[in-house]
Amino acid sequence: MVDSSVLSFRTLDDIDVAGKTAVVRVDLNVPVENGAVTDVTRIKRIVPTLRELIDKGAKVVLLSHLGRPKGMAAPDLSLEPVASALSAILARPVRFVATDWRDGRASAALEGTAPGDVLLMENTRFHPGEETNDPELAAQFASLGDVYVNDAFSAAHRAHASTEGIAHILPAVAGRAMQAELEALGLVLQDPDRPVFALIGGAKVSTKLDLLVNLVAKVQVIGIGGAMANTFLAAQGHPIGKSLVESEMLGTARQVIQRAKAAGCAVLLPVDAVVADELSAGVETRTVSVDQVGANDLILDIGPATVALFEDKLQEVRTLVWNGPLGVFEVSPFDQGTIAVARAVADLAETGRLRAVAGGGDTTAALNQAGVTERFSYVSAAGGAFLEWLEGRPLPGVEALKA
Numbered sequence: 001m002v003d004s005s006v007l008s009f010r011t012l013d014d015i016d017v018a019g020k021t022a023v024v025r026v027d028l029n030v031p032v033e034n035g036a037v038t039d040v041t042r043i044k045r046i047v048p049t050l051r052e053l054i055d056k057g058a059k060v061v062l063l064s065h066l067g068r069p070k071g072m073a074a075p076d077l078s079l080e081p082v083a084s085a086l087s088a089i090l091a092r093p094v095r096f097v098a099t100d101w102r103d104g105r106a107s108a109a110l111e112g113t114a115p116g117d118v119l120l121m122e123n124t125r126f127h128p129g130e131e132t133n134d135p136e137l138a139a140q141f142a143s144l145g146d147v148y149v150n151d152a153f154s155a156a157h158r159a160h161a162s163t164e165g166i167a168h169i170l171p172a173v174a175g176r177a178m179q180a181e182l183e184a185l186g187l188v189l190q191d192p193d194r195p196v197f198a199l200i201g202g203a204k205v206s207t208k209l210d211l212l213v214n215l216v217a218k219v220q221v222i223g224i225g226g227a228m229a230n231t232f233l234a235a236q237g238h239p240i241g242k243s244l245v246e247s248e249m250l251g252t253a254r255q256v257i258q259r260a261k262a263a264g265c266a267v268l269l270p271v272d273a274v275v276a277d278e279l280s281a282g283v284e285t286r287t288v289s290v291d292q293v294g295a296n297d298l299i300l301d302i303g304p305a306t307v308a309l310f311e312d313k314l315q316e317v318r319t320l321v322w323n324g325p326l327g328v329f330e331v332s333p334f335d336q337g338t339i340a341v342a343r344a345v346a347d348l349a350e351t352g353r354l355r356a357v358a359g360g361g362d363t364t365a366a367l368n369q370a371g372v373t374e375r376f377s378y379v380s381a382a383g384g385a386f387l388e389w390l391e392g393r394p395l396p397g398v399e400a401l402k403a
């Protein structure tokens with residue numbers, strides 16, 4: 001762990017929580033089906049912070065959102081099932097407090113609590129003031145404790161009452177999951193071992209334009225895959241058949257390449273592709289050069305020559321940041337390009353030759369599918385916050401923690 005004295009944000013090392021109540025913003029926005037949590041990944045990430053607070057003699061009050069209840073109490077978006085899952089993972093009782101944040105139950109629940117007790121409050125978004133960063137609601141959250149700990153990087157791009165407003169009222173620090181995230185991301189773009197390779201996939205250039213513009217000025221190589229590569233290929237005059245393309249973004253794609261050239265950043269586009277007549281599992285496929293895509297072809301994955309191109313470049317760089325799958329990984333066999341590159345990255349990261357950081361929901365799912373998540377240097381559980389960080393935007397929840 002990095003010495004907190006060299007960090008630009010405060011951490012648990014900077015406060016004494018013994019005998020105090022810590023209000024901890026976590027991200028428990030997890031999938032719940034039939035009253036049971038089906039994926040506990042995000043729950044597991046907050047456990048180190050909670051155990052440290054408990055061991056140091058703090059009372060712990062947890063705040064989180066779940067889904068989009070639009071400022072109204074919605075029984076199907078209650079955090080009550082999450083309390084049971086957290087209790088099992090934490091191996092100690094977690095008391096759930098039902099409230100719509102208008103009834104006074106939250107503050108009343110603190111009466112009689114003792115050091116080491118853990119309370120999970122109801123969904124913060126049951127109150128309309130959460131998403132509008134209402135000062136009164138932020139003050140209500142702050143009244144629950146003595147210190148504020150933000151351990152929810154994945155919600156840090158939102159200036160909400162529980163992520164930003166409260167941090168200006170109580171002494172505010174980053175929890176261990178937030179700290180690990182910020183340290184990992186800082187070592188990728190703020191203070192990286194160069195050369196840096198950004199591998200960007202996904203469907204649309206339009207959703208990642210800010211990201212690309214920011215990255216071409218900071219990294220030495222950008223590799224582009226996924227359906228967004230079709231737009232770049234079309235902009236370069238390559239045939240793309242019936243493939244997904246943003247025709248209105250062709251000029252923008254050319255501008256990105258020009259910006260990259262001016263900044264000394266190499267842009268790697270696919271040189272071959274796996275194509276089919278339709279997108280369906282088990283469909284007959286062909287691998288063709290990007291100059292030989294037929295009029296009725298759909299480009300659905302990068303081909304082996306592109307995999308080799310990316311793998312060769314990985315041998316030359318020291319840092320990789322990855323966002324977005326390189327093909328339609330949800331449908332076999334169009335996951336093969338992503339899986340092959342992911343395994344090559346993992347092999348290098350495991351030996352210490354490459355610092356590899358990835359993030360984004362689809363990216364994480366693809367790496368899980370490839371079975372390499374644990375072999376990367378760091379995989380962010382955040383979606384929108386990770387993307388906005390790559391775009392170079394300040395994250396309100398992080399800015400509020402700066403020393």
